[in-house]
Amino acid sequence: MERRSAIKNLGGILLLPSLGFNVAQDLKKPVLRIAHITDVHLKNEFGAPDKFIKCLHHLQSQSPKVDLILNGGDAVFDMNKENIDNINDQWKLMKDTMKNESNLPIHYCLGNHDIWWNENSRNEAFYGKKYSMDQLGLAKPYYSFVKAGWKFLILDSVHLDIDQTWYIGKLGDAQFEWLEQELKTTPGDMPVLVMSHIPILTALLMIEENVVNKWTMLGGDMHTDTAKIINLFYQYPNVRLCLSGHLHMRDKVIYNNVSYICNGAVSGAWWKGQRRETVPGYGIVDLFSDGSFEESYIGY
Numbered sequence: 001m002e003r004r005s006a007i008k009n010l011g012g013i014l015l016l017p018s019l020g021f022n023v024a025q026d027l028k029k030p031v032l033r034i035a036h037i038t039d040v041h042l043k044n045e046f047g048a049p050d051k052f053i054k055c056l057h058h059l060q061s062q063s064p065k066v067d068l069i070l071n072g073g074d075a076v077f078d079m080n081k082e083n084i085d086n087i088n089d090q091w092k093l094m095k096d097t098m099k100n101e102s103n104l105p106i107h108y109c110l111g112n113h114d115i116w117w118n119e120n121s122r123n124e125a126f127y128g129k130k131y132s133m134d135q136l137g138l139a140k141p142y143y144s145f146v147k148a149g150w151k152f153l154i155l156d157s158v159h160l161d162i163d164q165t166w167y168i169g170k171l172g173d174a175q176f177e178w179l180e181q182e183l184k185t186t187p188g189d190m191p192v193l194v195m196s197h198i199p200i201l202t203a204l205l206m207i208e209e210n211v212v213n214k215w216t217m218l219g220g221d222m223h224t225d226t227a228k229i230i231n232l233f234y235q236y237p238n239v240r241l242c243l244s245g246h247l248h249m250r251d252k253v254i255y256n257n258v259s260y261i262c263n264g265a266v267s268g269a270w271w272k273g274q275r276r277e278t279v280p281g282y283g284i285v286d287l288f289s290d291g292s293f294e295e296s297y298i299g300y
Helices: 002-028 048-060 084-101 130-136 173-185 226-234
Strands: 032-037 068-071 106-108 143-147 150-154 158-160 167-169 192-195 239-244 251-255 258-262 281-287 293-299
Touching: 032 048, 048 084, 048 281, 084 130, 106 150, 150 173, 173 226, 239 281, 239 293, 258 293
Parallel strands: 032 068, 068 106, 150 192, 192 239, 239 258
Antiparallel strands: 032 281, 143 150, 158 167, 251 258, 281 293
8 A cells, every 4th residue: 555655656756747848848839930021122023023932932831830921121122213014013013922822921011112202203192101001001101919929019110311312210209109109008028029121220230341440320221210219128128029121131139138130131132142141031930928039040
């Protein structure tokens, strides 16, 4: 009887590590797997359609499977240097490709090449952001949604400079107030992922060639309101990750426990090979329930 009781107790003791292992495995299982594609620059040249299809098939063959695509902007090649017929063709190609070659849900943000700022056509109905928003099904150029216990904030980082002739990276007062309110009303235990087209913070501007005694940083290459945004994020520790593109190169900066990841372009160097040391590719991000994440960059 005593031996049988001892064995029973021993079995209970042996069972505990097994239960603990299963719990640990469950905690390590991601609640959401995201593919971050950016700077596709799609048009019917350079073999771009076939290469983009290859990218879409590649990311959909990942194991574990991808649940959601985040498109970081510059979906089409360039609205500013095309006439309206070519622009319409680019967007039709993009929408047809996504419809026919991908079965994943997708969320978009605007890139600078998605916006038609042709100064000679201000009176046209498609001037500015509305045309692109209609193509992407966006009611607003910035928005939020919640999925799998994570809050997603999709920003509009492309705005005309004060001289109205070129773009810079910033939020503007109205969008910053919206961002502040979104963070304020998000539960403190809900992790936050931010996506912008232009990087909020990046080290890539420091690798320019032919630097003599100083670096030149243009307002169109990184947000000009970086300090203001970082200060806001510092007040909300649940902001974990900021994804961007725009520079067609890959880097990762961690500041105040926020990871700022700029991923390379699907188009690489605008469909002419790799952009410096970054091959054409996309990001994979695994999000976990505790607010942690794992990420990698994959060439397709």
